[in-house]
Every structure is written in C-alpha cells, then in structure tokens.
Amino acid sequence: MHEIASSREQWQAAREDLLVGEKEHTRLGDELARRRRELPWLKIEKDYVLQTEDGPRTLAELFEGRSQLVVYHFMFGPDYEAGCAVCSSIADSFDGVLPHLRARDVTMICVSRAPLEKLLAYRRRMGWHFPWASSHESPFNFDFERSRDREEMRAWAEQEEHPIVSRLAADAGTDVADYVSEGPGLSVFALLDGEVYLTYSTSARGLEPVMTYYGILDLVPGGRNEGDPPDPSWIRRHDELSPV
Numbered sequence: 001m002h003e004i005a006s007s008r009e010q011w012q013a014a015r016e017d018l019l020v021g022e023k024e025h026t027r028l029g030d031e032l033a034r035r036r037r038e039l040p041w042l043k044i045e046k047d048y049v050l051q052t053e054d055g056p057r058t059l060a061e062l063f064e065g066r067s068q069l070v071v072y073h074f075m076f077g078p079d080y081e082a083g084c085a086v087c088s089s090i091a092d093s094f095d096g097v098l099p100h101l102r103a104r105d106v107t108m109i110c111v112s113r114a115p116l117e118k119l120l121a122y123r124r125r126m127g128w129h130f131p132w133a134s135s136h137e138s139p140f141n142f143d144f145e146r147s148r149d150r151e152e153m154r155a156w157a158e159q160e161e162h163p164i165v166s167r168l169a170a171d172a173g174t175d176v177a178d179y180v181s182e183g184p185g186l187s188v189f190a191l192l193d194g195e196v197y198l199t200y201s202t203s204a205r206g207l208e209p210v211m212t213y214y215g216i217l218d219l220v221p222g223g224r225n226e227g228d229p230p231d232p233s234w235i236r237r238h239d240e241l242s243p244v
Contacts, residue, residue, distance in 0.1 A: 002221060041190060041197035048140045050133040051116045059140075062133065063191045068106045072210065073146040073185040076112035076119060078136060080182075081173025083112070083122050087184055088237045093212045094130040109133055113141050113182065126237065141182075144201065150181045167233045186210070 005011035048059045063069045074091065075084035083091075091110065101108050109131040112119055116134040123132055141147035154177035157165075162176055169179035185203035189196055208214050217224045226234060 036200055039200060041199050044189070044196040044198060046139075046143065048135075048138055048143075050111065050135050050138055050140060052131065052133045053116070053120060057133065059189070059196050060191055060194065062107065062109060062131075063189075064107045066102065066105045066107045067191050069189040069191070070101070070106060070108040071187045071189070072108070072110045073141065073144070073183065073187065074110040074112045074132070075172075075179075075182040075184050076114040076122070077147075077172075077174065077178055077182045078114050079174055079178050080114060080118075082237075083119075083126075083172065084179075084182070084184070085168060085171045085237050085240075086232055086235050088126060089213070089235045090184075090207070090211050091126070091128060091130070092238055093210065095128055098130060107131075111135050111140065113147055126239065144185070144187055144198075146183045146185045146203075148181050148183070150177055153177045153181045156180070164231055164233050 005014070044059065049056050050059070050062065051057075052062075059069075062071075072087075072091070072094070074087045076082075076087070082088075094108065094110070098108060111133045113135050115136045116132075119132045119134055123129075135141050157176040157180065165176050165180060169176045172179055183203060184207060185201060186207060187198065188200040190199050191197075214224060224230070226232065
C-alpha cells in the first residue's frame with residue numbers, strides 16, 4: 001500500500017526531495033555520455049560484407065553516406081523460426097526514431113545471422129521498415145561477440161533447468177542452446193576518411209536506452225513489475241499481446 005499524502009504541500013515536498021536525486025542522476029548521465037564519446041576508436045581491419053535487400057554491402061556502405069552507424073544486434077539465429085520476442089519488443093520503436101537520427105548524421109540498422117529472406121519475411125509480419133542486414137555468411141556477429149558456438153552453449157544449457165530462457169527459446173521456435181548462441185547488443189561505428197572504427201558497444205542493461213517502454217514504466221507506480229529476480233518473459237511481440 002502506497003503512502004497517501006495528507007496535502008498537496010506534503011506531496012510537493014516529497015517530490016522536491018526526489019528531484020534532488022534526479023538532478024544528480026542527470027548530471028552523472030551527462031558525465032558518462034561525455035566519457036563515452038571520448039573512448040578511443042578501434043580501427044576495423046576486416047572487410048565485412050553483409051546481405052541487404054539492396055544487395056551485398058560492406059560495413060562502410062551501411063553508413064549510407066553518413067559518418068556514424070548504430071548497429072542493433074537482433075537475436076535471430078539461422079535456425080530460429082521467429083525473432084527473439086524481447087528484441088522484437090525493442091525494435092517496435094526503431095522506425096519512429098530513424099528520421100531524427102538521420103538528421104543528426106546517424107544511420108541505424110539491425111543485423112542478425114538468419115538468412116536475409118527470413119529476416120525480411122519477419123519484418124513484413126511485424127510491420128517494420130527499418131534496414132535489416134544479414135550476417136549469415138559473415139563472421140561479423142562472432143567477431144563482435146554477439147554470437148557463440150552452438151555446441152559450447154549446449155553444454156551450458158544441459159547443466160541445469162533454465163525456465164525463462166526455455167520459454168523465450170520456444171517463442172523463437174528453437175531450443176535453449178540455439179537461442180543463447182545469439183545475444184543482443186549495440187555496436188557504434190564511425191567512418192572517417194574511408195576507414196571504419198568501433199567507438200562503443202554495450203549489451204545487457206546497457207540496452208535500456210532503446211527499450212523505450214522501460215523508461216515509461218519507471219515513471220508509473222507499478223514500475224516494471226517483473227518480479228524478483230527480473231523475469232523478461234512477460235514481454236511479447238506486439239501481435240501476440242492480449243487486448244486490454
């Protein structure tokens with residue numbers, strides 16, 4: 001049961017006390033963003049070629065004439081029947097932000113290891129339009145540590161029960177070992193004088209900035225309401241949600 005304020009004045013005092021912490025959090029976020037921008041750049045030496053609906057494209061060509069590229073590593077392995085439900089919920093916001101990113105010299109795409117035809121068919125199902133490239137015949141995902149050997153993951157999967165992962169794997173139409181051989185993440189690149197550089201990467205809770213619903217849920221009384229420990233298995237694809 002939440003505390004009920006006895007007056008508007010009491011509520012305002014509590015709100016102003018919270019605001020002090022919120023401002024500290026904002027200033028810390030600004031400082032982390034500055035440090036993130038000042039990370040050293042890592043030159044990409046390998047010539048990656050990914051498959052797109054416009055044909056094969058090098059990593060440099062994926063920038064589409066801009067100087068900055070954000071890649072979302074979408075969990076969709078070659079043997080998946082559908083994209084990861086959590087990644088699918090995240091991707092629902094991508095179409096809306098693309099014009100704003102492009103206006104700031106940023107291209108954003110998704111990359112997955114499934115064959116391109118499977119990715120484009122799933123994109124049609126979900127009603128998305130963002131660029132999606134396949135690294136099916138490229139070591140791209142492995143080199144950026146977003147894909148792992150399936151047999152290695154099978155040993156992990158057989159050690160104990162993984163009920164949450166099992167449900168997410170079933171939703172993707174695959175088994176646990178195959179599901180966890182893929183991982184989500186963001187990789188950020190810069191293009192300078194024809195050379196591509198890795199400038200930043202993140203995964204796990206570092207992906208929350210693109211999980212737009214989390215930012216909104218953090219503002220409401222019920223919060224994320226995921227249980228303890230957090231259980232993301234509540235997340236569904238938008239065409240599988242129950243009407244409310």
